[in-house]
Amino acid sequence: MNKIFNPKPSTWATILERPTQTVDDIEATVSQIFSEVQKNGDQAIKKYTSFFDNVNLDNLVVSQAEIDAASLEVSAELKNAIAVAKANITKFHEAQQTPKVELETTEGVRCWQEKRAIQKVGLYIPGGTAPLFSTILMLAVPAKIAGCNEIILCTPPSKEGNVNPAILYTAQLCGITKIYKVGGIQAIAGMTFGTETIAKVYKIFGPGNQFVTVAKQLATKYGVAIDMPAGPSELLVVADESANADFVASDLLSQAEHGTDSQVVLVTTSENFLTEVENAIATQLAALPRKEIATKAIENSKLIYVENDEIALDLINEYGPEHFIICVNDENFYTNGIQNAGSVFVGNYTPESAGDYASGTNHTLPTNGYAKAYSGVNLASFQKSVTFQKISKQGIQNIGNAIELMAEAEGLQAHKNAVTLRLEELKK
Template sequence: MNKIYNPKKEDWKAILERPTKTVADIEATVNQVFEEVKGGGDTIVKKYTEKFDGVSITDFLVSDDEIVEANSLVSVELKEAILLAKENIDTFHSAQKTEGIEVETSPGVQCWQVKRPIQKVGLYIPGGTAPLFSTILMLAVPANIAGCNEIVLCSPPNKEGKIHPAILYTANLCGVTKIFKVGGIQAIAAMTFGTESVPQVYKIFGPGNQYVTVAKQIATKHGVAIDMPAGPSELLVVADDTANAEFVASDLLSQAEHGIDSQVILVSLSKVLLENVEKAIEEQIQDLPRKEIAQQAIDNSKLIYIEDAETAQELINEYGPEHYIVCVEDEGSYLSAITNAGSVFIGNYTPESAGDYASGTNHTLPTNGYAKQYSGVNLDSFMKSMTFQKISKQGIQEIGSAIELMAEAEGLQAHKNAVTLRLNSLDDE
């Protein structure tokens, strides 16, 4: 890993740069696929599935028989683990329900807010080098709690034209409405425009590679909302001599194995810890089945020594990590200082993997610095707030003159007239 000691602030931007392509590098490809899918529907989706996934699919919709078969292929032990995780995720997200509010802002002026579910949502579940069935739990569970009517799931097929059994089992368990064997840009485009097979949705959720990330951003130009610009995974750990170097190394590797464009960073006030973690990474990486992927990510990652906590905290907020592990003696100061992070993990016995799977928090989080302005997925992500108001005769008299004055000052006479007519009618009574 790249070791950096007390970097100057003017160098932080370059040091903390993510190893990702810019939108411009791949936007042309995404736009081409979108335009073709918009005009050609399933035929074009089939074309790009053959091109990108290397398989010809005649029917994108997963059948009931395929779901039954998948159910038989998932071990009892894995099913039990998925059920435990589902229960914790359900508990945490159900607790996020809030009551509507109702206020009388002025005498006779009633205002209230009600939340309604988004009716049609699309879930994108990566299934290439790692079939992320855990992401279904993170998306379908809150979607069901919110009350979404239609939950569509797209995931790329393997070379045999199938989706991983654990993905199908989990999707069926969590109440997904329809499952489609479609991945990549063409999946996002299909959910954006709708095809003969894939329904159009109102909002798209889920992580993916850089092409999927750009495709989701392009989808917003066509009237479809997205959860966030979630791209390659990343982790920042801050640790001191109270941290277990082997634990820290395992956490860094757990994110590095996601993909070659993942990034992990260790920030520490201890040079000794940096050295020990580096050694532990070298040892642990040898036994990983995804060693080659993890190694390329590690090559893009950093070990950063900072000599004081205040500077370390400032650098961490500047980075805005997706996942942030705090493993220091004075954890309180780091927790109070953090303003930009997707999800925070505290102490030697809180691995980031817990949030990925079974603690109950959501693992669909902002990456690439978007933690500075985006929240991770939560129950409200699947809902929208609607406001209502009802004004009585007394109410319009209370606020009417203020509305007239403000409308006139903005040069909007019809706005003023809408109030004046009502006030005059009351004067005639």
């Protein structure tokens, strides 16, 4: 890892750069695939599935027989673990339900707001080197609680044309029956335009690599909403001498093993602790099955020493991490001061892995600094807020003149007339 000591604020932007390709490097490829899927539907989907996933599929749909068979391949122990996670995720997201907001803003003017579920949503579940069946829980559970009418799922097939059994089991457990063997850019394009097989959706959810991230952003140009631009995983840990170096190293490696383009960062106020973590990473890395992936991610990562907590907090808010772990004596300083983070993990016994799986919070989070403006997925992500108003005769008389004056000042005479006609009618 790159060690950096007391960096000046003028260098932070460079130091904190993510190891990602620019959109320009990717967009041409994404645009080409989108264009073909829009024009040729399933034919284009199958073409690029063959190209990227090395498998030729006659049927893109996962059959009920495949779903039933998958359930038999998942161990009872894993099923129980998934049930624990699902229960906690359900509790946390059910608690996010809000009542109707209703009030009279002026006598005779009643306004209210109600939530409506997004009717059609598409879930993208990565299935390559790490089949993220946990992401199904994070997306399908709140979608069901919100009341989404149609929930479809796309995930890449293996070279044998199969889908990981845990993905199929978890999808069925969450009530998803429309599952497609489609990954990458072509999956996002399929959900954006719809094909002979894949349903068009109103909003797309789910993480992915840089190509999937750019594809989701391109989808918004065709009237499809997305959860957020969620790209390669990242983690920042702030720690002082009170932290456990082995714990911190394990947390950093837990994200480094996601992919070669992941990034992990340690910010510490102790030079000795920085060295301890560096040594612990080397020891733990050697024993990881995904050592090769984690090693490349570590090359993109930083160990940063700063003199005090105030500097550390400023630097962290500038970075805006997807995951932020706090392992310091003064936890409140950071929990109160953090402005830009997707999800925060507080204390030596709160590993980021807990949020990834079973604590109950959602793990679909903004990356690449988008935490400065985006929230992670939550119940509201699957809902729209619709406002209503009903104005009585007395109400239009109370606010009518204000409307007329404002409309006239903006040069919108028809707006004014819509009120004036009503007020004149009431004078008769």
